[in-house]
Amino acid sequence: MNAYKRYAWLYLMMIPIFLYFLLFSYYPLVRGALISFQEFRIIGDRPFVGFENYITVLNDPVFWRALVNTLVIGGGILIIGFAFPIIVAISLNEVTRVGFKKFTQMVIYIPHLFSWVVVGGIWIYLLSPDGGLVNEVIKALGGKPTHFFTQDEYARPLMILSAIWKDMGYTCILYLAAIVGISPSLYEAAKIDGASRWDEIKNIMIPQLYPTMKVVFLLNLLGTLRIFDQIIVMGNPAISRQVDVLMTYTYEKGILEFKMGVATAASMLVIIATLILTIVARKVLRYDEEA
């Protein structure tokens, strides 16, 4: 009785939290799995149709196009978004003036706080053919203005670059914190051996960054399959064939066309892919092995 009383409050405090996760995480997961095997109707019964929705998805060329776009855009963001901030962080660390260093850090971090609507709004205007800054510069230099956001060849690079622009500062801070945390004695030893600054970066700093790199890579990897609001905001009918991704496919099928069974089947495939990707990446990176 005493033990029960001792812990009763703690369990009571956990109830709202588990109620939330049950309703908004676990139940939707189960419900999603169910819907993906049903023919979904708003009214009336919803008969189970086996793998029919999955077959529909896998035979839909739009799904495969979305998959390719996700891999290209997501892959681009993953690789550049992982590597470029390392360069920036190392570069920032070399700066001896504290003021400039702080200022740069502050400025490159700002866009991470912006929503995709804001980032989209800024960049769409910046690159617009009527009055956008980039085209005004092109015109001033004697070139012809381009409608960047409607051109196939710019569509994917623009998505990748804007994502880098938005989140680079955030990743950079992670790396920078790791660089600052490197024990000075490691450099001292290298100095005695007559190492140049470049040697130090290559042989000491970068290996010391490996644990942070793993964290960043894993976090970004999971993000790639989830790209959604960026595309909803910055995509448009002219370039949708280049930039439609898996999550926008799900949204369009499920919410706009109301084919919920098909949409959910597609997102179940994404969840499975995410799980496999996570497990494989953790194994390959040996994420769980060291402390």
Add this chain to the structure above:
Amino acid sequence: MKSWSHWSLKRKFFYSLNILFLLLLVLTMIIPLLNTLVVSLSSNIESMKPGIKLFPTEINFEGYETIWRKLELWRPFYNNVIVTVFGTFFHVFLSAMAGYVLVQKELPGKKWMTTLILLTMMIPGESIMIPLYVVNKDLGLLNTLTGLIINGLVSGFSVLLMRNFFLSVSYELAESARMDGAGDFKIFLRIYLPLAKPGLATVTLFEFVSRWNHFTSALLYINDDKKYTLQLALRSLIISSDSTSSSDFITANVRMAGIIIALIPLLAIYPFVQKYFVKGIMLGSGKE
């Protein structure tokens, strides 16, 4: 480190190159923002003229007037404040409460509770959007601000963060309070919360930013434009051209004014963000 005058020519060259690289990077951030600000402060006519706009030639609030009053941005702005303030408050409180429970020693079932919470972080929210839509519909939460507050009431990430902050709170202090007859809820409120102020600040800031910027949930659950929140309204005002009638042409200064309005609360908290984010990011992304 030796000073500039003692450096070799090669070192000076690379150092300058490095500074140049960073300056260029800073410019790619500053120029778009400056352009947005300058255009937002120009008149309708001025904003339609071609030319490079990076220095203000006038200060004109026509764009702000139009988007705030005529296009009624005040309403989604107000809705956004409601969702952000209440959403953040409850989120922080509940996450802290869960974090507190998870640092209790010898609590039976603690391990599987922790696992269940951590597992929710593995479920990508976007990929369950259809069943989530169904759940919200069944609960009658569609087209309500309450629904937007409830979605995201707590998160595995925030619970983990608070738990990590609470781990540094002295257990003996709580134990002695317990001896004096204080209950767990009281210990949580009176001892743990005040001692984890940096933790609370971090989670509050994280949640404030993501609530202020929330878009996907509003896109899914709201279609009554009286209930629109800021990002949804901004999207239809400044990005989707089809949402505006041709008689009500939205000039660039109006659109940029909308962006600046959406940024003001974020820039206002930015100094605090700098103080707490790095620590928060490290704690949150850190391994167990």
